[in-house]
Every structure is written in C-alpha cells, then in structure tokens.
Amino acid sequence: MARVKGGIVTRNRRKKVLKRASGFFGSKHLLFKTAKEQVMHSGQYAYVGRRLVKRDFRKLWIKRINAACRMCDISYSQFMFGLKKVNISINRKMLSEMAIHDFDGFKALVETAKKAIAK
Secondary structure (H helix, E strand, O other), X not given: OOOOOOHHHXXXXXXXXXXXXXXXXXXXXXXHHHHHHHHHHHHHHHHHHHHHHHHHHHXXXXXXXXXXXXXXXXXXXXXXXXXXXXXXXXXXXXHHHHHHXXXXXXXXXXXXXXXXXXX
C-alpha cells in the first residue's frame, strides 16, 4: 500500500487559520502555532463581545431616557412605573429614539405617566 501524504490538506488547514489571523500584531499573523492560539482566543472574545453589546446598548438607552425624563421633571423609575400603570409597553430602544428625535412625543408620554402616578 502506498503512503498517503497529507500535504495539501495540512497546507489548506494552515492557510485557513493564517487567513483569519491576518492583521494580528507581531508573529501572530505569521507563525501557525501562535496564529492558531490567537484565532481561538479571538473567537472567544468575539463570542463574549456579542453578549456584552446587548448589555451596553440597554445601559445607553436607559441613560438617554433618564436624561430626557430629568428635563421633564420626573425620574426614570417613576416614568417607567407610570407607563406600566397605563399599560403602555414601548421598549427602551424606541423610548430613547423618541427622546432624541421626537421630544414632543416623548413629553406626551411623560405627561401620561405623571397623570397615572397622580391617580
């Protein structure tokens, strides 16, 4: 039986890793061993990052809503409580967009929330 050499398969596998490592600092984009290690770590960082982005954006939306609420003399928590009391369910992303681009509409929601709390 003839000996099978895996040259093409090995080269393709290594090229794939080195291609993913292009742009990395130092020898991490040149040497296969270090490139492979860095590509694995990069994958882990990307995985974690995809989850952190969701948290970060939610925090940003809440800060924007809070700032707009303070301009209308109400706290963020009281505003959200008032909206919940009136059964208005708008997510925080849309509320933050309203606070930035449609402040009059946001003010109307604040007034609705204030009336609900006063009752």
